[in-house]
Amino acid sequence: MDLPNIETYLHPDDIQTITTWGEGWTWLAGGTWLFSEPQPQLKVLVDIQPWRWSEIEIQGDNLIIGATCPLIKLLEYPWLAEWTAIAVLKTAITALSASFKVVNQATVGGNICLALSAGTLAPLMVALGASYEIWNLQKESRQVAARDFQIGFKTTILQPGEILRRVLIPLSNLTWQVDYQRFGITATDPALAIVVTARNHQQVRCVIAASVVAPRLLESEIMETAQTEFIACLDSESFIEDAKASAIYRREITEILIKSSLSELILRVQRL
Numbered sequence: 001m002d003l004p005n006i007e008t009y010l011h012p013d014d015i016q017t018i019t020t021w022g023e024g025w026t027w028l029a030g031g032t033w034l035f036s037e038p039q040p041q042l043k044v045l046v047d048i049q050p051w052r053w054s055e056i057e058i059q060g061d062n063l064i065i066g067a068t069c070p071l072i073k074l075l076e077y078p079w080l081a082e083w084t085a086i087a088v089l090k091t092a093i094t095a096l097s098a099s100f101k102v103v104n105q106a107t108v109g110g111n112i113c114l115a116l117s118a119g120t121l122a123p124l125m126v127a128l129g130a131s132y133e134i135w136n137l138q139k140e141s142r143q144v145a146a147r148d149f150q151i152g153f154k155t156t157i158l159q160p161g162e163i164l165r166r167v168l169i170p171l172s173n174l175t176w177q178v179d180y181q182r183f184g185i186t187a188t189d190p191a192l193a194i195v196v197t198a199r200n201h202q203q204v205r206c207v208i209a210a211s212v213v214a215p216r217l218l219e220s221e222i223m224e225t226a227q228t229e230f231i232a233c234l235d236s237e238s239f240i241e242d243a244k245a246s247a248i249y250r251r252e253i254t255e256i257l258i259k260s261s262l263s264e265l266i267l268r269v270q271r272l
């Protein structure tokens with residue numbers, strides 16, 4: 001779709017060449033969302049694709065994924081077999097049921113920063129204990145835990161002019177047993193509920209998303225009681241109520257997905 005209100009398109013060589021940031025400015029990554037609907041509030045697009053932040057590499061104890069890495073690259077990359085969590089990363093992308101164009105063009109950073117409640121990558125990143133490196137216009141960086149990044153529907157902790165540079169996932173967490181469950185009215189509809197569960201030696205983690213505005217992490221130290229604890233926590237969550245589903249329905253679906261996901265985790269551990 002054309003965006004007739006856009007006055008300026010910038011494609012700077014480097015982030016530091018941007019000396020100002022104002023109202024109506026936005027980063028342009030894959031453009032699959034930005035060009036999918038009118039954006040009357042926007043005036044300036046700053047294209048970040050020329051920066052080629054699409055690396056997938058190991059640095060120290062972390063797997064690094066650059067912000068402009070297209071989703072398709074995550075599906076096609078030759079991952080190490082022992083990184084069991086990668087299968088779930090692929091499930092999360094496939095679950096988008098997005099068109100060929102979106103999967104080829106949309107980026108990891110775009111998906112995370114768009115911060116839809118039904119965002120597919122964010123709950124997995126929270127479950128895996130990922131963190132995000134954020135830059136400002138002076139290239140000063142700060143790191144924030146994925147669990148603290150999204151604070152509402154299409155709302156993150158990014159300040160004006162800040163950008164997600166890369167995602168860091170601890171290598172040891174990639175070997176966790178992880179499960180991803182999603183429910184939508186049809187396969188192509190945005191999810192009404194997403195549940196990601198993960199288990200390591202000390203902990204069971206459960207992230208609920210899509211049924212609430214931003215991913216929420218629940219934790220338990222005992223597998224046997226985790227289900228009861230997580231379901232009890234749902235009483236204090238605020239579930240989305242809209243034309244697609246009531247809050248009560250979303251809560252029920254979330255509970256069903258938690259049970260199903262934890263059962264799947266137990267089966268996986270028994271198979272080891």
Ligand SMILES: Cc1cc2nc3c(=O)[nH]c(=O)nc-3n(C[C@H](O)[C@H](O)[C@H](O)COP(=O)(O)OP(=O)(O)OC[C@H]3O[C@@H](n4cnc5c(N)ncnc54)[C@H](O)[C@@H]3O)c2cc1C
Pocket residue numbers: 026027028029030031032033034035036067068096098102105106107108109110111112113114116118119120121158162163164165189190191
């Ligand atoms: C009809 C439709 C339905 C969709 N449904 C779903 C869904 O159910 N679940 C889901 O997960 N996704 C959904 N998507 C979103 C799809 O996955 C996104 O279009 C995509 O992830 C956005 O990626 P992009 O690189 O194209 O971002 P863009 O469209 O370029 O940008 C999206 C937003 O992110 C910002 N941004 C991009 N990169 C960065 C960065 N590095 N740092 C800071 N800000 C940045 C942009 O400024 C913009 O605000 C849907 C998209 C469409 C068009």
